[in-house]
Structure formats: structure tokens, C-alpha cells
Amino acid sequence: MLLIECPWCGLRDQTEFHCHGEAHITRPLDPDSLSDEEWGSYVFFRNNPKGLHYERWEHSHGCRRWFNAARDTVTDHVYATYKPGVAKPEIES
């Protein structure tokens, strides 16, 4: 059983949460100026690292707010959770 810290509710069981993929992806400001390949890579392509990964999570059975988490995809260790809009924390993995 994994405990994850919701920035608003505190430590809660992992089954209250859902992960929604890679975080910190910025929508291009001017999509019309992008090539199909650039647009395709924004829409479809994601990093899939073995190790540290920055992800979007949602506290779906709790406050239903979204937040970000830095998690190790091998060990499942959650290094940090932080509110949306906050810069990526530096993590030494």
C-alpha cells in the first residue's frame, strides 16, 4: 500500500488517486505555425523514462483536485507532490 500526499488533504491511500500521465506539457501558443510532425509530437508523444517521472495526478475519491507528482517509475517512490502552477522541483534520484 502506497500513501500519496495530496497538497490539500494530506497523506491518503493510493486507491483514492488516479494518474493522468506526464506533467508540465505546455500547449503551443500558435498551433498554426507548427508542422504536422511538431503538432503530432505535442498531442501524442510522451516521455516514458525508467526512473524519475513528473506526472499529473488527481485526488479522485477525495477533493477531486489535480496536482503534480515526481515519482520513480521503477520503485514507485513518490519524491514530491506539489500544486499545479508550481515549478518542477529538482530531484536527485
Next chain:
Amino acid sequence: MTNTTAKDLPRTSSCYARSAIEGTNSLREMDLNGKLNIRGDASEQKFVDGMSQVLEMDLPISANSVNERGSQRLYCLGPDEWFLHCNLKSTDSLAQNLREKLAGVHCAVTEVSDYYTVLRLSGPDAEGLLRRGTPLDLHHGVFKHDHTAQTRFGHASILLHKLAEGEAWDIQVRWTYAEYLWDYLVSAMRSL
């Protein structure tokens, strides 16, 4: 034709007509009360003032806390969401007063009285019965009287409130899940 308002609605949860269980531990569905979901920004003074003036109580501002005044309970669900329990008959007027007072403020007041129902579980084994379905730490040293939390019970999302006194808990659930929750708790009670 007349407009249907909250007070005309029947009590319609899926465990309607199930008799309350009375014994060492008891379980019953509470009478339908008024429920308002309120979204707004706690850092906006006009919102905070308007809310506390109309509801005549302080706005709780940390998630999973509750303030009470008479039959009114105001739950803080998250950084921008509150949930009001009130007398069914005053629901419409409270909603209207809030909307008038908060006119021009970016917020939303939504009446959801018949979307949820509240089950009350009480008795010496209540905490243990709840532990069968929720992963939350309910130990009395951690989850104290008047603590509240949105969490999970089995597959249902619930709003759990340990009442101010005794071993009594209010469990708010979507009424379509009420029967599921009821049966889950009853089978847990049978296996005590």
C-alpha cells in the same frame, strides 16, 4: 403548472424503504435535507464576506473541515469548494440569498439536495465497520470528533463526518450508491 422545488421532491434514494437497523450498532438513512454545492475563491474577500453574512457563520478554509450553526453544516471540500447541509425548507431561499449577495463574484451555487443522501452509522463498532471499506486512518487518535474527509468506501466516493459526540458517523453518498453502501455495511454488521 407549478414549479417543483426541493421541498416537494420525494425521498428517493435507492435504499428508501429499508428499515433502520437498531441494535448495539445502528444504521439509518437520514431524512432528506437541503444541500448546496458552492464553488468560489477563498482569497476573494467579497466571496468570504458574502458567504459568512448569508450563512451567519465563518467559512471553514482548510479542506476536510466543517463549521456548524444550528441545523446548518458547512463543509470545506477543497481549496475552492464548499458543501452546505441545511434545513430542506430553507434551501431555495438560502441559494437565492447567496446568489444575490455574491452577484458579480466569480462563483457558483448549485442545489444538489436530491443527488446525495446521508446514512448515519453509530455504535461501539462503527469505527471498525467503516474500516472494512475505507483506507483512511480512522483511529480515534487521528480521526477525531468533528473531523471530516472525502474518501472512498468500497467503490463509492463518500463524505465522512465523525459527529461531535459519541461513536456516530454521517456518511454522505450519491443516492445511486446508497443501496450498495447500505448492503456493504449490513453484511459487515452481520459478520461482527
